[in-house]
Amino acid sequence: MNRLGVGPSLLIVAAAVPVLALPAPISFWLRADSEGLILSRALLRRRYRWHDITGLDMAFGEDPDSDAARLTMRLRLTTTPATGRGPVVGVLGLAPGHQLRGTEPRHLADLFTLLATHGVPLAEPDFADRVLAAHGLPPLAPGPDPVD
Secondary structure (H helix, E strand, C coil), X not given: CCCCCHHHHHHHHHHHHHHHHCCCCCCCEEEECCCEEEXXXXXXXXXXXXXXXXXXXXXXXXXXXXXXXXXXXXXXXXXXXXXXXXXXXXXXXXXXXXXXXXXXXXXXXXXXXXXXXXXXXXXXXXXXXXXXXXXXXXXXXXXXXXXX
């Protein structure tokens, strides 16, 4: 029986990994327009209208694999009346004690500003203000009461 050798075997494995990873998208694009937010994942595109978005949940916790601190952000929607829970729009790694690392992406600050501009209450407006301050942006204007 012939052996492939190390080089061809590695090429086969390198080609198979992306194909196997395709069914489980781990990234997405979030865009906004005058009507609402558009969440795009792989081949799925979904629009959430501004009047259906009732808040942004911000749950502090730990990664189950590494116990590292993280923040999970999820939309609250009127279209899911039983739970009010919508899609996850971001998971952010944090420093111990759920503090900012100082490497938070600018688009996170832009997301907080965008949601506040459209009257979407944030569950943790103080955290959002700290992210904005880290990017030299002004704090959010006082708005509706935060989400429970």
